[in-house]
Amino acid sequence: MIFGIGVDICQVSRFSNKINDTKFISRFFNEKEILTSYQSNHYACEYYASRFAAKEAFSKALGTGIRNFELKDVYVEKNDLGKPELKVENTAEVQLQKLVNNPKIHLSISHEKEYAQAFVVIEE
8 A cells, every 4th residue: 555655856056166065965864875986077966866855755744744753864875776765764764654554655766867757665
């Protein structure tokens, strides 16, 4: 059964001034995401924009907005085949477990030049 869906879109250029701001990056992004970020500024902007969109889409699918959890506790990891998967830990995991029985999270990310978007489905 579907618990919730969420979608978000981010303008990639929004991150051009922020990717070198370590305070901003560590506030919103998980250490695992930071370690796998791309080195090129252009790709780093797409990378962070798509991950930020995924975090926002998750908050919408959860139905709470960004409340009672930190965005850095929601992160994207690629599986062995390269498919992006949304993971939660710490405050986000606690919030998810409070609201959803046996949750399964589905994620789709896309980016094209100026925009990155993410779509999240949370199943019970």
